[in-house]
Amino acid sequence: MDATRIDGEEVLKLEEVSVWLSGRQVLREISFTLRAAEMTGLIGSNGAGKTTIFRVILGLQRASEGRIWMSGRTRSGRQPAIGYVPQTVVLDPDMPLRARDVVGLGLDGQRIGIPLPSRHRRQLIDEMLQQVDATHFANARVGRLSGGEQRRILIAHALISRPALLLLDEPLINLDIRSEHEVVALLSRIAKEQRIAVLISAHDMNPLLPAMDRIIYVAGGRTASGTTEEVVQTEVLSKLYGRQVDVIRLRNRVLVVSGSDETSATDHEHAHAIADPGLV
Amino acid sequence: MFSGFMVTTWLAATMVAVVAGVLGFFIVLRGAAFIAHAVPNGAFAGAAAASLLGLSSLLGLGIFAVGGALSISWLSRRGRHDVVTALALVLMLGLGALFLSMSEEYASEMFSLLFGDVVGVSSAELLPILGLGVACVAATLVLFRPLMLSSVMPDAGDARGVRAGRMEVCFVLLVALATTMTVPIVGAFLMFSLMIAPAAAARSLTARPELAMGLAVGIALLIVWMSIALSYLSGWPIGFFVGMLGASSYGVARGFASYLQSRPTQRQVASEPIG
Amino acid sequence: MGFVFGPGFFQSSPVQVALIVGTVVSVVSGVVGVFTVVRGQSFTGHALADLGATGGSGAFLLGVNQLLGFVAIAAVAAGAIELVGLRRPRGRDLATGVVLGAGLGLAALFLYLDTTFSNTTGASITILFGSLFAIDSSLVPVIVALSVISLGTVLVLYRMLLFSSLSSDMAAARAVPVRAVGVGYLVALALAVSLSAMTIGAVLSTALLIGPAACALRLTRRPGPALALAALIGVVVTWLSILLAYDSYYWPPGGRGWPVSFFVVALVFTFYLLTQVPVRGWFPRRDPGRSSANRRLEGR
Secondary structure, three states, rough: OOOOOOOOEEEEEEEEEEEEEEEEEEEEEEEEEEOOOOOOEEEEEOOHHHHHHHHHHHHOOOOEEEEEEEEEEEEEOOOOOEEOOOOOOOOOOOOOOEEEHHHHHHHHOOOOOOOOOOHHHHHHHHHHHHHHOOHOOOOOOOOOOOOHHHHHHHHHHHHHHOOOOOEOOOOOOOOHHHHHHHHHHHHHHHHHHHEEEEEEEEEOHHHHHOOOOOOEEEEEEEEEEHHHHHHHHHHHHHHHHOOOOEEEEEEOOEEEEOOOOOOOOOOOOOOOOOOOOOOO | OOOHHHHHHHHHHHHHHHHHHHHHHHHHHOHHHHHHHHHHHHHHHHHHHHHHHHOOOHHHHHHHHHHHHHHHHHHHHOOOOHHHHHHHHHHHHHHHHHHHOOOOOHHHHHHHHHHOOOOOOOHHHHHHHHHHHHHHHHHHHHHHHHHHHHHOOHHHHHOOOHHHHHHHHHHHHHHHHHHHHHHHOOOOOOOHHHHHHHHHHHHHHHOHHHHHHHHHHHHHHHHHHHHHHHHHHHHHHHHHHHHHHHHHHHHHHHHHHHHHHHHOOOOOOOOOOOO | OOOOOOOOOOOOHHHHHHHHHHHHHHHHHHHHHHHHHHOOHHHHHHHHHHHHHHHHHHHHHHOOHHHHHHHHHHHHHHHHHHOOOOOOHHHHHHHHHHHHHHHHHHHHHHHHHHHHHHHOOOOHHHHHOHHHHOHHHHHHHHHHHHHHHHHHHHHHHHHHHHHHHOHHHHHHHOOOHHHHHHHHEEEEEHHHHHHHHHHHHHOOOOHHHHHHHHHHHHHHHHHHHHHHHHHHHHHHHHHHHHHHHHHHHHHOOOOOOHHHHHHHHHHHHHHHHHHHHOOOOOOOOOOOHHHHHHHHHOOO
């Protein structure tokens, strides 16, 4: 399945999607488009609706309203054309899987029976390991790798099936600063080289700023999407939150701070959007 | 039912229930259900060995229970413990089976050790059991606060000078002592039920520690008394009644607790996490 | 050679049956056991095995073969586990423990009734601790068939099982039917546990399930070799146990022989300790968490 996509081609489109869970409206008429070779950040705090959006895209959660449109046709049900790296994968240190075995599962883990050894398969795996710079620990037990190394292996796993769309749920959590940079640079490069639409969710947009082409800002189940300049503005975000927030640009960093009449935000390191239970 | 040798049983059983309730509270709190399964199996092997050698089974129970408890505690600190403790547990059972196979009274002896015996305690053993019980309860009450601290917040406990490792050893030893006195009456296989079910039932009814412990003791007493009476009358094994009554009491407690929760109260706070 | 193999070893018919059944069962247990350990479901396996005692003793009471009892109850229990699903781990353990208590209590009752009504005292021993040498040869085809089903299920689901054990989220995203795979695995587990309960008893069958598997996981880091090694270790342990049990007829106290199941659990435990020795020291450092972090810093 070779990538015959062109840069900027639409890969995924959500139109007016709403989701109700346990009587509560978790997503409200959200719309956005993901395009090939673009890296998009899905930014919002916990509880804003990021994971639900992922589940809707993956087909694990049905949308109560709205349409989801993927690569030229309306999607119903799940398709294996999406690579997915979840937030937490608890890996038992005794798990009998090497890093390369995990990547191999990305090729054919959904098939019945035992895989026959084939040179072609091994070659594909080796290439993918090289792409994510994981060759030197390819034969180590996956449960013994560091957090950053495991992330890279999971990314390789998601990419090896040549998806058109790559979803990563909070891939930067618990990584040190250097690993953060490495992962972001890696994803950006892969997006451009393989013309994949990459969607990364995070609660802090700052590590992604250098590489992010577009941003989808989520608050209280609503979204605002566009370029960073368009979306991360006081007026836009205030409208999204339904109350006054301020966007402060400090050197290369962006801080989103809630209005002056409330306890103001948060630490300096992370742009922090306060999820107000009243909005949900 | 209340005369002669049964007096011994009633007295011993009452002591056993109190200990089970008190210690069971901590077992459930610490999530140490596995220990409650494992130590009795070691004790079983000890009793079988003692029976083979013609020694007091209480002695065999005690030695193996303490030895097994300490080994488990040591092994569990070496990392992945669930596999090795499971294997050790099973090994103890296998040893017990071996020892019993060598003795004459294979089947009946094995049965009473595993599933309990109304006449499991001889009058000579009554005093040691009562003594053990008192010691157990006293030790637990004395150590109540440090045990609570190290069970609920081990790091905070460490900071206050209550070393979690030391508490673990103490705790496991207490379980060993409790095992020694409980197995003759209730049986090795069902002892864990007496330790866990009343405490689990109590916990689902109240979160206050003293009340939970008291409730656990009360439920355990009820279970033990009813089991002895029913076993005496029907001839059926005590273990059967202990297991069934334990499960029933847990079920009833859970049912009652959810009934209480479903009733609207004023202080119902939205405790769901946001999103 | 006559010293190692007691007289009449190879000609003895019970021994031949024991070898066939033991081999087949230990292969299945080893393979299924690897997935059990990896999925962290050792306690489930243990609970299924203990409940097997209830099924076996109940079957005996009904005059039905105990294998049927083992399988029936294991299937019911596995179904219940699947229905109840996975809630908070701690709550689940407590509930499982309490249910196990009721089940074992029932086993106590059934075994008691078995002995009183059938006037044989052998039932308890057979059901709890196994009877590898007393298996009726007519049962062998059934045992082999059930083993093939269990093993076959695991092999057919091999990749999907590995994938969903790694992460059920990721597998679900790739259209793996995680729920169905879980059910299939539970069926294989129920069968494996029942079969090994036939050979070494309900109470001890956990050893054959997780012991060889745990050894294999320490020795290799690849899935295929782990399965093969687990099966191999299981078979070796079983053969040795059969041999030792046969020879022990002449050991003290004489005339009776030591139980096969004892040798199995003892050998399994020994093998496991042997796999531990080269890698870790006997005495832990003060902070085990730090030592593994140290290893990563060293670039392992």
